[in-house]
Amino acid sequence: MQSVYEAAGGSAGLLRLAAAWHARVMADEVVSHAFSHGFHPRHTERLAAYWAEALGGPTSYSETCGNETSVVRMHSGNGVHEEMDRRAIACFDRALRDVGLTTDPLRQVLHDYFAWATTTSLARYPGSADDVPTGLTIPRWSWDGLQR
Numbered sequence: 001m002q003s004v005y006e007a008a009g010g011s012a013g014l015l016r017l018a019a020a021w022h023a024r025v026m027a028d029e030v031v032s033h034a035f036s037h038g039f040h041p042r043h044t045e046r047l048a049a050y051w052a053e054a055l056g057g058p059t060s061y062s063e064t065c066g067n068e069t070s071v072v073r074m075h076s077g078n079g080v081h082e083e084m085d086r087r088a089i090a091c092f093d094r095a096l097r098d099v100g101l102t103t104d105p106l107r108q109v110l111h112d113y114f115a116w117a118t119t120t121s122l123a124r125y126p127g128s129a130d131d132v133p134t135g136l137t138i139p140r141w142s143w144d145g146l147q148r
Contacts, residue, residue, distance in 0.1 A: 003056030024091035068136035
């Protein structure tokens, strides 16, 4: 069976999706605040590599950029931000349409992954990045959801 990564167009497809999502969030007056202090110059490429690894593709993010601990720490210590999360997910759903990933079950699986990652995985430590444990690995997501 084809992985979610492959169905989404592989690395090139996820790079298009990451670019579309980034453009959407930068245009959103609430979500763009998360980027107001700057971001990595290769943010889009790194995001696409992270998604690729999470969705069954190559492990290049872990090999070159960091592990889940580093990703969660980047997103921690900012308090609870449910409105920002909701809007980031809405931007993701619009980005899926922007790049033509509109057919179910793929669209729904990608939405479910992003919503889970945003509201659960990345939101676990609102108090402090120091609370994030070391050694976390990137969660894997398949057609059946989170792989345990």
